Amino acid sequence: MDDNPVQLAVVMLVNRAGELLLQLRDEHAPNFPNMWALPGGHIEPGETPEQAAPRELMEEASLRPDSPLRLFLVQPVPEHHRVKHYFYGMTSAVQDDVVLGEGAAMVFTPAEQVFEGREFTPGTALAITEFLASAEYAQLRERA
C-alpha cells in the first residue's frame, strides 16, 4: 500500500531545434545527487500539477513555455513512494536564456544524445523514451 505518495510535477520542454531540457542534480541534493532529471519538483499543498509544472520551470530555469504545458503521463513510482506528473511544451527560448536556479546544470540536449552516458532519476528514462517516440513530440516538431 502506498497511501500518500509524494506528488511531483516535471517538465519535458522542447526548443525549436527539437532539443529536450535536462537538469543535472547537484552533489548536495538530498535525493539522487549527480543524476540527470527533468526540471520540476514537489507539488505544494493546495497547488494543482498544472500550476506546479510551470512554477518549477520558472524557478529552476527561468523559462516559460510558449503556450500552456500539457500533461503527457502520470507515472507511479511506488518503490520511491512518488507519483510523477510529466508535462510537455515548446519554447522559443535558447540555451543562453536559461538561468540556472537549481541543480548543477540545465541543458537543451539533442534527442539522439539524451541517453549518452547519463544516469536518470527513477522513471525518467522510461518517460523520456515514450515522449520522444510519441505523436505529441512529433507534433511539436512539426510546429517548430
Ligand SMILES: Nc1nc2c([nH]c(=O)n2[C@H]2C[C@H](O)[C@@H](COP(=O)(O)OP(=O)(O)OP(=O)(O)O)O2)c(=O)[nH]1
Ligand atoms: N526535479 C526532479 N526531481 C525528481 C525527478 N525524479 C525524481 O525522482 N525526482 C525527485 C528528486 C527529489 O526527491 C524530488 C524533487 O526534489 P527537488 O529538490 O528537485 O524539488 P523542489 O524544487 O520541490 O525542492 P524543495 O522544494 O523540496 O527544496 O523528486 C525528476 O525528473 N526531476
